[in-house]
Amino acid sequence: VHVNNGSFYVLTDRNGDGAWESPHxxxxxxxxxxxxxxxxxxxxxxxxxxxxxxxxxKLDGLEGSQFLRNDINLNVIxxxxxxxxxxxxxxxxxxxxxxxxxxxxxxxxxxxxxxNYVRTPFIIEDGPTTQLRGKADGTWTISxxxxxxxxxxxxxxxxxxxKLDGLESTQFLRADVNDTCSGVVTFTASxxxxxxxxxxxxxxxxxxxxxxxxxxIHGQDGAGDDIFWMVRNAPSNYTVNFNGALQVSGSTVxxxxxxxxxxxxxxxKLDGLDSSQxxxxxxxxxxxxxxxxxxxxxxxxxxxxxxxxxxxxxxWYYPDNSRACYIGYADQMAKVVNWWFDSGNLRIDGVxxxxxxxxxxxxxxxxxxxxAGQI
Numbered sequence: 471v472h473v474n475n476g477s478f479y480v481l482t483d484r485n486g487d488g489a490w491e492s493p494h495x496x497x498x499x500x501x502x503x504x505x506x507x508x509x510x511x512x513x514x515x516x517x518x519x520x521x522x523x524x525x526x527x528k529l530d531g532l533e534g535s536q537f538l539r540n541d542i543n544l545n546v547i548x549x550x551x552x553x554x555x556x557x558x559x560x561x562x563x564x565x566x567x568x569x570x571x572x573x574x575x576x577x578x579x580x581x582x583x584x585x586n587y588v589r590t591p592f593i594i595e596d597g598p599t600t601q602l603r604g605k606a607d608g609t610w611t612i613s614x615x616x617x618x619x620x621x622x623x624x625x626x627x628x629x630x631x632x633k634l635d636g637l638e639s640t641q642f643l644r645a646d647v648n649d650t651c652s653g654v655v656t657f658t659a660s661x662x663x664x665x666x667x668x669x670x671x672x673x674x675x676x677x678x679x680x681x682x683x684x685x686x687i688h689g690q691d692g693a694g695d696d697i698f699w700m701v702r703n704a705p706s707n708y709t710v711n712f713n714g715a716l717q718v719s720g721s722t723v724x725x726x727x728x729x730x731x732x733x734x735x736x737x738x739k740l741d742g743l744d745s746s747q748x749x750x751x752x753x754x755x756x757x758x759x760x761x762x763x764x765x766x767x768x769x770x771x772x773x774x775x776x777x778x779x780x781x782x783x784x785x786w787y788y789p790d791n792s793r794a795c796y797i798g799y800a801d802q803m804a805k806v807v808n809w810w811f812d813s814g815n816l817r818i819d820g821v822x823x824x825x826x827x828x829x830x831x832x833x834x835x836x837x838x839x840x841x842a843g844q845i
Contacts (some may be wrong), residue, residue: 478496478498479497481495493508493509511523553569554570556569565581566582567579574596575595643655672688672689715728
């Protein structure tokens with residue numbers, strides 16, 4: 471035992487060579503109130519604590535492996551169905567929360583103060599790409615798929631739901647493709663309905679309701695001007711107006727504004743009569759009735775040929791289609807009239823026929839009056 475300069479030493483010479491063993495078995499240093507055992511600091515209530523450098527084998531009876539490290543990556547828990555528990559002891563809110571794994575599932579689970587299961591608000595089953603991520607822009611994704619909520623849905627969000635207000639997509643009319651409506655669509659807007667097309671819209675408007683209402687249908691061009699419109703005024707008045715010709719399958723629809731001379735109207739009947747009941751002026755035709763010509767007090771019939779030297783003829787025929795007699799105008803320049811009943815009763819020729827007037831049953835040339843001048 472040795473005391474020197476405020477320090478107490480226990481010295482040993484275990485080898486018996488006359489040299490003190492170093493480090494000394496025990497050294498008590500008065501100036502620092504510390505002790506050394508074989509050169510190692512002796513820990514006591516006066517020098518342990520934060521910053522002391524004390525490296526104990528256990529802490530409160532627990533190994534260092536039983537604590538979480540904050541300076542290195544750790545395999546925190548190696549156990550069957552490991553979990554981390556959080557207990558809330560506030561009166562009225564006593565609950566326990568568990569974060570852990572159960573078989574191939576990561577979960578957050580809530581239990582009551584007695585440890586009984588309440589609910590599992592969060593669970594992810596293992597998969598090759600399954601992951602829940604929160605991004606800097608505030609969105610959350612599951613396996614890179616956006617999680618939709620009231621803060622990020624709506625127009626332009628890209629949300630593709632299975633239903634809309636509980637209805638399938640087939641229960642809505644499409645605006646971008648041809649579609650069919652099997653129900654009744656009712657539009658209540660006061661300014662009507664417009665079916666828009668690049669070349670011009672079709673508009674439906676209405677005013678009032680019931681038997682006193684008025685309904686308009688407008689067909690408009692690209693400038694918004696009406697091409698046609700139809701209106702129904704209650705109870706039963708209809709008006710249709712077209713800014714142009716109305717056609718059906720490329721054929722003009724006739725009405726009081728476009729019929730008449732030069733219109734090209736080809737009707738099935740005229741005043742209820744078929745075309746076969748009228749005499750044609752451009753082809754040979756047959757008249758089976760009685761024709762009466764009247765004009766004021768004097769009636770007359772005009773026959774005019776087209777060859778410049780002859781007029782038309784009035785012919786009488788026998789039932790065998792042989793001509794019985796005729797009246798004709800033979801020479802336009804001489805103004806001669808032929809009246810010939812050549813059965814032998816009467817024949818009158820003009821100058822071109824030598825001026826004969828014949829009577830009798832024989833050929834008219836046998837019984838004739840020939841006049842070269844006046845009688």
